[in-house]
Amino acid sequence: MSEQPSSLYADWKKIYPRYQTGFFRRLRWSLVAVFLGIYYLLPIIRWNRAEGLPDQAILFDLPARKFYMFDLVIWPQDIFLLAIMLIAAALALFFMTALAGRIFCGYMCFQTVWTDLFLFVEKFFEGNRKQRIKLDSEAWSLRKLLIKVAKHFVWILIGIATGGAFVFYFADAPTLFWQFLDGTAPGPAWFTLIFLTATTYIMAGIAREQVCIYMCPYARFQGAMFDEDSLIVAYHPELGEPRESNRRVRESSETKTGLCIDCDACVTVCPTGIDIRDGQQYECITCGACIDACNTVKDRMHMKNELIRYTSMREIEGKKTRWFRPRILIYGTLLTIFLGGIAVYLAVKSPLSLNVIKHRQPIYIMQSDGSIQNNFTIRILNMHTQARTFSLEVEGLKNASLSIVAVDDFDSEKRPLITVDSGAVMTFTLYLKQAKNSVKSGSKDITFLLRATDNTDFTHSYDSKFMRP
Ligand code: SF4
Ligand code: SF4
Secondary structure: OOOOOOOOOOOOOOOOOOOOOOHHHHHHHHHHHHHHHHHHHHHHOEOOOOOOOOOEOEEEEOOOOEEEEOOEEEOHHHHHHHHHHHHHHHHHHHHHHHHHOOHHHHHOOHHHHHHHHHHHHHHHHHOOHHHHHHHHHOOOOHHHHHHHHHHHHHHHHHHHHHHHHHHHOOOOHHHHHHHHHHOOOOHHHHHHHHHHHHHHHHHHHHHOHHHHHHHOOHHHHHHHOOOOOOOEEEEOHHHHOOOOOOHHHHHOOOOOOOOOOOOOHHHHOOOOOOOHHHOOOOOOOOOOHHHHHHHHHHHHOOOOOOOEEEEOHHHHOOOOOOOOOHHHHHHHHHHHHHHHHHHHHHHHOOOEEEEEEEOOOOOOEEOOOOOEEEEEEEEEEEOOOOOEEEEEEEEOOOOEEEEEOOOOOEOOOOOEEEEEOOOOEEEEEEEEEEOHHHOOOOOEEEEEEEEEOOOOOOEEEEEEEEOOO
16 A cells, blocks of 8 residues: 655644733833834934034945944944954854843844734734634625725834835935935835835734744754753643643542643744643744743632743753853853954054055165165055044154155144045155165164144054165
8 A cells, every 4th residue: 555645835824822911021022112212213313423424323324335333433444343243243142042042032033023013013903812813714894904904004114114214224314214205215225115115014924933933044053052051931741731621620639630721821822833832842932922821820820830931951850050051151252252352443443544565676775965765655544534634754763854755745843744535545655765974784673653633642653664785
């Protein structure tokens, strides 16, 4: 007899998570408010900068290749900093996962945050879980049509706000806002707005838990960061089993029953539609909704309420969770090093860069008056947000004079003055000459000093050598 091949395809079943109040729900609402508040409001905040510069607190100015973050300006030269920040973000995720499991998925991931918002809108228009199931099973009527249209309309508005807020990070928000209204916004802004509106609507409104279960790669590789001490949400069968829904049986002294009353409250609230009593499942995003549900049921019945809780595999085995363990210490140390490196770099970062290259051909020139001349190429980068004028001098060489090709402006000390625009790189040829009566044989260590004329804090030095016969 031939075996029938079993299908690997399962039909999608719509999940109707029941709304559950409780400690973890309140915690998640607080985080939703914080994250959405930050995301939507940041591009609106104005920031006081020098004249001619954008007054938007956070602006990723792609044409000018500058990222403004309050008083910090990231230049193309700092681009490695973004790579370091990404590595630090990945390490923070590893650290968080090793310590507290999928806490990021349950409380911080934008898929969770926006899905919560969309579910709130759905509940507002369609009612509680039972009413939503009933509405979906009903034949189409004017009432059903109006409810569905209103819900989808608000979802699309949230999608537009989400896409709109995103593009506002890349242009002056008020200007772009009016450009959207009068239809003169640039093509890429329209494309991004429409794309993000559509993806927000589809991901948070339609696909929801399927993004977490089938699309997100994090659910698949998180196991590599987990160990038996990582926090998980777990049902305790030793307390709950055998489960019994019949009160009389539970209260009868003849039957031994566990604490689980088989009410299914933990199943109906689950946003990914799983039954946590079946053991650990990769679909669980550790949102804590089932803990709130079970605690509410147990509180109502004045029963011990620790059936479902945040715990670890080690704790389930009756041992104590170890918080300090090698992977936590390694992730924590690496994260501290990267964050420390970023902080130090930002603290010592100079808005000025000076580079000096000694010409090798010829290595020195003996002039007809006996003086020795060395030629250099200097490169100055002004990463300050204003144009600046700098004076250049050399230290460590007696009776020296320097001149720069195409620069004929000097200060009272006869030092050449160079003006460099904000964000500009300027390259010059420099002649450094030592008078005959001071020339000694051999090379001499020298230092070039570049100083902003209006602010001596903006100073940069570069060590080089002066070559002589
Ligand atoms: S099992 Fe519980 S913690 Fe896990 S996703 Fe479902 S409700 Fe959230
Ligand atoms: S909510 Fe608690 S009591 Fe009810 S079925 Fe789930 S585990 Fe059992």
